[in-house]
Amino acid sequence: MRLALSKFCGLATSQSWHNWLYNYDINLYKEFINLMKQSRNCNDNKSIMQNLLSAIKKRDDKELLYDYLHLHHPSIIRTNINETYERDYIFPNYNPHIQTYPRRVILFHNDSRKLAARVKSFIKDKMINDYIIIDNRAYIEYLNTNESDLVEKIPKKNWLIARFRKNKL
Secondary structure (H helix, E strand, O other): EEEHHHHHHHHHHHHHHHHHHHHHHHHHHHHHHHHHHHOOHHHHHHHHHHHHHHHHOOOOHHHHHHHHHHHHOOHHHOOHHHHOOOOOOOOOOOOOOOOOEEEEEEEEOHHHHHEEEHHHHHHHEEEEEEEEOOOOEEEEEEHHHHHHHHHHHHEEEEEEHHHHHHHHH
C-alpha cells in the first residue's frame, strides 16, 4: 500500500494518531513530540512523519500501522480499489472509503495469531459483530453500540459473512 504523503501534515497533529503512537511505543512518541515542538511548518511535520513511519516499518509493524490508518484515516491510504480488493469474494464490492450497514473492515497480517488478536481487540467494543479469517485477511462486519436502532432495519442479505457461511455449507 502507498500512503498519501500530502496528508501527513494533518496526521501529525491528529489526536487519534498521538493516542495510537503513545500506545504503540511511548519512547517513540516522546521523540515524536520533541521533534514536533521544533517543527516550523507543514513540510517539517511531513518530514517528521515520514521518518517516524519508516522507523515503524523497519520494526516490521507496518500491518499495525496500516490497520490503524485503514480504520481511522482511510483517506491517507492510496489504493487502487479494484486492484487491491478484486479477489475478495467475501466483500465483493468493498471500498474502505464508503460506509455501509453493517459496517465492514478488512484487516491484514501475515501472522495468523497476531491477526486473530487484532480482530478480538477491534470487536471488543462493538455491539454486534461477525468475522471470518481467511489466509492473511480478517473480514469483519459490525455495528457500533450507538447503532442499536439499525439492527432490525438491515436486511439479512446485507450480512455478507453469514451469506458466505451459508453458501459454503
